[in-house]
Amino acid sequence: MPDNPQTGPMMAPSAQHPAVPPPLAQPPRRDRQGTAILLICGSAFIFAAQDGISRYLGATYSPVFVIMLRYWFFAVFVILLCARAPGGLSRAVRSKRPAIQIFRGILLALEVIVTVEAFIRLGLINTHAIFACYPLLISALSGPVLGEKVGWRRWAAVAAGFLGILIVLKPGSGVFSTDAILPFLGAVMFAVYGLLTRLVGRDDSAMVSFFWTGISGAVAMTLIGIWHWEPIAVRDIPWLLLLCLGAACAHFMLIKAYELAEASALQPFSYTQLVWVSLFGVTIFGETLAPNVALGGAIVVGAGMFTWWRSHQRARAGLE
Incomplete structure (x- = not known):
């Protein structure tokens, strides 16, 4: 995603997401770009597999119930990771913007619900083709939310991306469904989450943001999902465990990748x-x-890649 390496989600499309830097990205200690690229591509594969498992389980059980269990596991992962970081949990919990941190964590959890529901109704391909517009939404909203300057080239990329979405939806052809609003709504929510992450990143460390993402999301999902508790068939338990373990594994790979190479060099490979x-x-x-x-979908991704390239060029030139 754009300019700040703290804008990543718990999962992609988040249920994570393409092209999303991890929330724990730190300045690289050494540039081992080849290894980092392999890690990014590997995490992209795991996130895609997670989306498939989410679609399968979400069609059998209440999506909010499945996501609640997923968040419980993620919260444990966050606590263990933060406890091992310098300063431990006492440092991770101290935020200078706790209200925004809590809100963005809840927003991400709700976005995951919307996206999984889109998987069930529209399928993986159609959902991702529309959801891929979120980097463009971040560019469009970075002006009013963060006060950043958005030039005409990025606005042109946003317009091209919107054209790509219209091609996917084919409005007026009789194919358009109101269900198609779901992945776009998810993209908007994820874009706002990313912008708020960049906003709190001005005062809080990546570890603090990561902690609040997992904990506030887990609390929110528990309040919603506990009312949808249902027994899990024995045959589905391995899939649920794979879903939870995959999230921890993929995020760890992301973290390691961004320790080895610059985010700007790795971001395009997330589109795999x-x-x-x-x-x-x-x-x-x-x-x-x-x-x-x-x-x-190709137009949307191409517009997103141009936005990334433009931000990278301006960053190198010291204009942003």
Whole structure:
């Protein structure tokens, strides 16, 4: 995503997300870009697999129940990771903007619910084709939210991305469904989450933001999901465990990747998640990669890549 390495989610599309730096990114100690690229691509594969598992479990059980269990595991992972960091939990819990930290954690949890519901109704491919516009939304909203200057080139990229979404949706053709609002709503929520993460990053460390993301999200999901408790079939327990373990593994890979190389060099490789999602959607769930979805998705991703490239160029020139 854009300019700050703290804008990553718990998972992608977040249920994580493509092109998302991890919330624990630190200045690289040494540049081992090849290893870092492998780690990024590996995490993208795991996130895509998680999306597939989320779609499967969400169609069988209440999505909020599954996400609650996922967040419980994630909260334990966050606590253990923060406890081992310098200063321990006492340092991680101290935020200068606790209200915003809590809000962004809750917002991410709600975004995951919306996105998983989109997986169930629209499938993986169609959901990701629309959700991929979130970097463009971050560019568009960075002006009013963060006071950043957004030039005409980035506005042109946002317009191109919007055109790509229209191609995916084919409004007026009779194919458009109100369910298509879900992935776009998820993208908006995730973009706002990313911007708020950059905002709190001005005062709080990445570890503090990571802690509040996991804990406030887990509390929010417990308040919502506990009312949807249901027994889990024995055959689905391995999938649930794989879903939870995959999240911890993928985030650890992200953290290590951004310790080894610059975020700006690695971000484009996160888009490989779209490739894996498409393969899983077609081969496992019997989805169809329609020509308009492929074309529109390519335009959205291309616009996002241009936005990333433009931000990288301006950062190198010291203009931002």
